[in-house]
Amino acid sequence: MKLLVNYTPFLRNACSHNLNNKQLKKKANELDDIVSLMMYGLPYDLVSKATQDQLDVMCKIVQKNMESQAALVAHDIAKMFGMVKD
8 A cells, every 4th residue: 555655646645634424435535547447557657647538548448458357357266166177
């Protein structure tokens, strides 16, 4: 976590105030796409300068990748239990 905070000053600034629950939810919604994309390895410099449309496209790409990985894992598990033969 320390590494993430060092490279994302916006997180320190966003979380340095005493926010009420409504403000906290709003701030979390604003940062959701950026933090999610960074969790999947996209660099802060790329996502911090992206427009909302660009963030949406990147999120779709990550989502498609996650779905295809899930399908591969499900296939491998089924194969381990002898439910699928190659």
